[in-house]
Amino acid sequence: MGDFDFAVIIDNMPFLLKGMQTTLLLTALAMVGGIVLGTLLALARISSVKPLSFVAASYINFFRSLPLILVIFWFYFLVPLVLGRPVGGFYSVLVAFTLFEAAYYAEIIRAGITSVRAGQFQAARALGLSYGQSMRFVVLPQAFRAMIPVLLTQGIILFQDTSLVYVVGLKDFLVSAELIANRDQRLIEMFTFVAIVYLIISYSASQGVRMLQRRMQR
């Protein structure tokens, strides 16, 4: 101990990059899936059809009351059972993250929709557009524009949370680094490197969001 050897990082770069690829892919797919499902949930939540709104509210409250790690575990064992065949760890955690994030995205999107003035919806209906058309062409585009910073910030949180796939051993960035760290006995170097990478990516992403926010306010 005492002598650090950061060469271990360079030597294993391809393996680490592959791990990072998994992390980023998982983040991107879960974000897109979460936003799509979240939008549907938000629309159901604000619907005047009571059963629809009830189901959506229950879904949102359910997932927001559970620890993410439990959801990841649960789907890791549940998805193969439902399908009757083993699926890769990647797909099971992707499903878990998408369903979990959708609950959070739904609340963000619902807030975005209610922030659009009621008159906009009335004007759209007055022109003869149907409920769906009014949402699609008038309300949602404005809601999303207002929500972009919050949605991206949630994406950054998601990026950090993907490291929880550790519990099912999926080889994301963190798990890849940990494997090498243990194999080569370079724990301090490796985990310092991992921390710096997460820090740089998350911090620059959040700075990017702040810049975007400032530009949108102008």
Next chain:
Amino acid sequence: MITFENVNKYYGDFQVLKDCSTHVNAKEVVVVCGPSGSGKSTLIKCVNGLEPFQSGKITVNNVSLGDKNTDQNKLRARIGMVFQNFELFPHLSVVQNICLAQEKVLNRSPSESVERAHALLERVGLLNQAEKFPSQLSGGQQQRVAIARGLAMDPVVMLFDEPTSALDPEMINEVLDVMVQLANDGMTMMVVTHEMGFAKRVADRVIFMDEGHIVEDEKTDVFFSNPGSDRAKDFLSKILNH
């Protein structure tokens, strides 16, 4: 063209419209006035179904509004509506604002819609603003675009809900001018407004509302020269003395 038969509307326990019956004939301009909270905006919002009502009957072109067989969207498309706060769509350009419903509701081709939009923008004097966004226009210009947007649907009637109340004083006339022109062209119009000058100039009839009742429903000259109720007299003296 439009008939109201004993329309009642409640917000919870509060009754906003009380037994309202009246009509608007084709090519007629009817001004609805009254103190705030009298139900006048609610009354015209009932005409295109933006506000549901609990009892009574409203028909437009002999089509009943509450009827389950009525295609509400199709009916609404033929009823133009202009709002107090313009309600142009801020994420769409002026020309896109006018084209959206033409394409999605009337299934017009994009080129046909744009052509119609340009013709209407010329009519309201804003052809040179077609590619701008609503936020780049003054309030008066935005309201003229909103009128053009309504006209693009070839409405059988135009409803105006306090179209000049949110405008700076110097912009009121440019909007009223467009409305006068529209009235002279024979458009059927129902206008909620405090602009009594406009009412005197173009209205065929004036409806005065108070506390959810239609208190007066008179020919314009009769309404101004000899209102039948004390409440209308009181209202007129307050609004006309400045």
